[in-house]
Amino acid sequence: MRLFSVLLLSCASPLLFAADLPGSHDLPIVPRMPDAQIVDYRPPAEMERIYPMGSIRKISGQLRFDGQVGARGTTTSVTYELPPEHSSIAAFTAAREALQGQGAELLFWCQARDCGESSLWANEVFGNAKLYGADAQQAYLLLRRAAPNDNSLVALYSITRGNRRAYLHVEQFDASTPLGELLPTSATLLRQLKDTGELDLPKLGGEPQPSWLTLLSRGLNLDTTLRVSVSGPNAEAWRQALIGQGVRAARMETGGSEAPGLRLELLR
Template identity: 80%
Template sequence: MRSFSLLMLSCFSPLSLAVDLPGSQDLPIVPRMTDAQIVDYRPTAELERIYPLGSIRKISGQLRFDGQVSARGHVTSVTYELPAEHSSTEAFTAAREALQQQDAQLLFWCQARDCGESSLWANEVFGNAKLYGADSEQAYLLLRLAAPKDNTLVALYSITRGNRKAYLHVEQFDAVAPLGDLLPTSATLLRELKSTGELDFPKLTQTPDDKWLRLISRGLNLDTTLRVSVSGPNAEAWRQSLIEQGVRAARMETGGVDGPGLHIKLLR
């Protein structure tokens, strides 16, 4: 995992030889992939913004999704066309890892057809026709930066178009008022666990919290073949509570006290 992360980050550079859209610039929180070219840039503007927390579809002319983050804030976005030697998946993964290394929290993550229709993401969510491609070649992620920047959200959207051109869209949203309590979806927790091999909850330092207990148990029960270790100061209490929520005891073992909060690790 770490060696892959370092390899991917080596593909990034603060400078690029590509010719960018005049007046455009990178967002400091996400380094750009070498030779990627900025093809769309929207400078900071104050807007009312809605970020989906579920697969999107259109019913009777209205966008529908299971959940959302809705707030007013300052939005800045940049869209990169990627060099032919790198895929949209590579760029998306490296951007995600760069943000997670800054302790950003994943709120919603979907890939391919699980996201819904690419045309809706491109035209309705981001207002950028360049991002329209095959539903099977897309990925979307919404993250929340760590405190003291926890009123900032970052949206990533990657796509490969039918002409094989690949794009990565990065959008930063700085809310004008506190965002309050935002929780990830259970499916996102499962995807993160499978992709990174672990889940860290440094703020869950006390006995099991009912909201998080429901989210974590639902995530683990979306794939009943997985086995995990549960670590932290209250690891056994969390393990017993997860069993009470329907996670089979045979799928979990108790680990040590490794740092603050709850830690769940995938057992290969």
């Protein structure tokens, strides 16, 4: 019986008994997926950090991307290997929803080949070879935490490698100086709208702002098949302003005024 028990334990999944990397711990802002283990941990360190806000590529040996957020501050990161029953995108989605539930704002979101080469994200951006996998199996997200922690950014990167092992990388950056105004990309606004069915912008309760009008109109016109309802205290003013920016009137309906700010909902 004792021999049988030993054989049974030796055949069990290694993840069941795997321990976290010594000295590592979770970041409080992102809950751990059940049975995930920490395989890489970088304690708080002060550094200059640049986070891409566009697809990355290498040209003449230099890393290139369309936009970025850069500052000096303290960076802490943790990388999880996920259990076989959970996909990298499921862990990515759970982390995103948890952060948005805390009021974090999306700045940039890409998935699969829209992100560029996984090898560049793994080695050039995060300096972690464990994160190198198939370009089609990656996702990246950059968020800004809600006030009073709005000088803090969170980067998420998920990947499934060729051996089917899945990873989620979580990185928190606390800037030493105020980050100022940071705006999302139009493609990110569209991705959130299509993925979640809604776009909540609580800070936009007043009259239409030119910078946001440009972002929203460009995002909506990236997919002209979509129809949305526009809600909030100044919903009709935003709707008319978006029409003035080239969004067809037939694609938008005016919703209620109960939302604290501007709210766009996808009409199925």
